[in-house]
Amino acid sequence: MAKWGEGDPRWIVEERPDATNVNNWHWTEKNATPWSKERLTQLFIDFKIVQSDIECVVNKVEECNGEATVNNRKGKLIFFYDWELVLKWSGRLLKNSKLSHNGKLTIPNLSEENNLEDVEITVTIDESNDESETLKQFMYNVGRDQIRKQLGVYIKELKEEYSKNLILPKKDANSSETTPGQAKDVNNAKNAAQKAAAQIPTAATPISSSNNNVTSKPVGCKLDVRSLTMTEEFHCNANDLYNALTKPEMVTAFTRAPAKVDAVRGGEFVLYGGNVHGKFEELVPEKKIQQSWRLKNWASGHYSNVVIELEETSSTTKMTLHQTGIPASEYTGMKNNWYRYYWVSIKQTFGFGASWPLGQS
Structure with a gap:
């Protein structure tokens, strides 16, 4: 000292x-x-x-x-x-x-x-x-x-x-x-x-x-959002397509990357290296999947709502996706990515049929 x-x-x-x-x-x-x-x-x-x-x-x-x-x-x-x-x-x-x-x-x-x-x-x-x-x-x-x-x-x-x-x-x-x-x-x-x-x-x-x-309504900038509806036909039964969207090993297969999928109400999913994540809000086997869904680069805390409905026919399963709350700037890319990285990839990975869409809006 x-x-x-x-x-x-x-x-x-x-x-x-x-x-x-x-x-x-x-x-x-x-x-x-x-x-x-x-x-x-x-x-x-x-x-x-x-x-x-x-x-x-x-x-x-x-x-x-x-x-x-x-x-x-x-x-x-x-x-x-x-x-x-x-x-x-x-x-x-x-x-x-x-x-x-x-x-x-x-x-x-x-x-x-x-x-x-x-x-x-x-x-x-x-x-x-x-x-x-x-x-x-x-x-x-x-x-x-x-x-x-x-x-x-x-x-x-x-x-x-x-x-x-x-x-x-x-x-x-x-x-x-x-x-x-x-x-x-x-x-x-x-x-x-x-x-x-x-x-x-x-x-x-x-x-x-x-x-x-x-006592008053919130003030500030509102996010400009859009809605997307897509319809696809898969040559499989509804149970097979439901499993492809909810089973971790099947999701890992068609995304070609490690996937976290906890398909229960409130369960989380993390796909594509964390670029896609959210939670399951509602699950009806072979019928319906509802998710809070977001991309990593979206505004903090903003989630879209995704509802996937399955309808089995005599020879195919018709899938209808409705997504609300998509940031307007992401709309075109969102539509293309669902088609390319989900529907086409599922069909190619599991042999569920042709890849051309029935309709998009």
Whole structure:
């Protein structure tokens, strides 16, 4: 240890009245994980989202996995947090219905690396019908923005709470005869905390709210989307074609790449090296497959809805695909890719017949 008046002053403990972290030079760290888990739970339990004749509420934080730490290095605060959340929600239509429908909100990427508008929030429902689909669409269009605002509250409070006492004043910093440099250091912690809180990312489409209840429609840019309908005929029975679209080994065969396919309600699928992924929303063997479906390069959190219906005839199976929510700029490529990488490839791989379409629209 250097003596007073000798060597690098950063290491002279006498400069600090408590002989701790001279000039805030050393790395100091606080573990914010336990506090974060408790605060995230508090922010979302019984969190209501209400608009017009629809009411939804988050009932439970089912999963809260991750960590959070706050560090000080040379007087600079550095925040690290990385969370994966699963929230259980329920909703109902306030008019003409007494039924309650349940679902989940999955947040896989809440971290300091992402702005709030880039935080992905996936909305699913347990059972699909007209009422539950209305509620799911409401949670997608309105609820996600309110959830992001709550996440913003967590980030703001994290930065305010854990900025305290990480940046320490120098010796005589509280003296009435402080120098301008000392006075600056006294206020360093306060300024750092205020700066950290001010740098919180905000959601791209804020919604006015009071007491957690939505009072106005969301504002912001709407994505220009289109719908696609395709019809194909396959020389096989409906069960064979259903299996080709849902069995992992058969999907791997026609995509010619490793595929993850969990063909149950809420199960995930990941194809073509992660470029295509989503979840199964409804499955009726030999009849129907419904998916939340997206390409990796689409806007974060945006999913299209894909419904594939199978109709077996005496000698073939007629397949009809209807996809809604396709970004307009992707429409032509989407139609060509379904045809080339799905229908033609399935026919060639399994010998299910000629590759010319019956019709497209």
